[in-house]
Amino acid sequence: MADPNKIHPTERVAEVLPILPKQPPSRSRSSSCCCRFICATIGILLFLLIVVAAAAGVLYLVFKPKIPQYSVDSLQISDLRLNLDMSLYARFDVKVTATNPNEHVGIHYEKGGQISVWYQKDMLCAGKIPTFYQGHRNVTKLDVVLTGDHESGSTILTALQQQQQSGGIPLNLKVSAPVAIQLGGFKTMKVKVRGDCSLVVDSLSTNSLVSIQSSSCRFGLKL
Numbered sequence: 001m002a003d004p005n006k007i008h009p010t011e012r013v014a015e016v017l018p019i020l021p022k023q024p025p026s027r028s029r030s031s032s033c034c035c036r037f038i039c040a041t042i043g044i045l046l047f048l049l050i051v052v053a054a055a056a057g058v059l060y061l062v063f064k065p066k067i068p069q070y071s072v073d074s075l076q077i078s079d080l081r082l083n084l085d086m087s088l089y090a091r092f093d094v095k096v097t098a099t100n101p102n103e104h105v106g107i108h109y110e111k112g113g114q115i116s117v118w119y120q121k122d123m124l125c126a127g128k129i130p131t132f133y134q135g136h137r138n139v140t141k142l143d144v145v146l147t148g149d150h151e152s153g154s155t156i157l158t159a160l161q162q163q164q165q166s167g168g169i170p171l172n173l174k175v176s177a178p179v180a181i182q183l184g185g186f187k188t189m190k191v192k193v194r195g196d197c198s199l200v201v202d203s204l205s206t207n208s209l210v211s212i213q214s215s216s217c218r219f220g221l222k223l
């Protein structure tokens, strides 16, 4: 027989129900729930950010990435003349040494890399850097043919000849190379390596090796 003092489950529900209106109205409950959702999302994002930053820091410490270096070994002017339309045709053959100083980072030279030679603000000629993979601590010599036409040919040629008579022609050799970084087994992010070498050459005589009187290079990265 049922104990009269024992509350029947349905009675218990009936007893609980009248309490319901005392609970906060459903509207504010949904907004606090929404706030909790936003807080949780921000929390997770912050957490992920910290994890990514920590991982980047660890990768940096483990791999100690360094910017690749370039040096200009030789420069030969195979052609430098005025075209019939008075534009300046230039063809330079340059030998550049590209050094990957990294012990743990490989470099993929991707499509679109170029080397160009400038006289002040005028680009004389440009050529493509071949695509290749450069392993750890590898030194690779690149032979690059640079060609170009510049429209205000006689002005530049006169300026170059005057420079030559005064002892040395200042030129800039610029490297712009999109590369992908190889960390262990992973080909990771792409960056653009930029190099700028200031050269002073003694002459512009064609088909003989031009002697480079001085050369200094600066390097940088662009994400």
Ligand SMILES: *[C@@H]1O[C@H](CO)[C@@H](O)[C@H](O)[C@H]1NC(C)=O
Pocket: 132, 133, 134, 135, 138, 139, 140
């Ligand atoms: C450097 O890398 C190039 C291109 O991958 C390769 O041909 C050359 O043999 C490597 N040099 C050394 C010393 O490993």
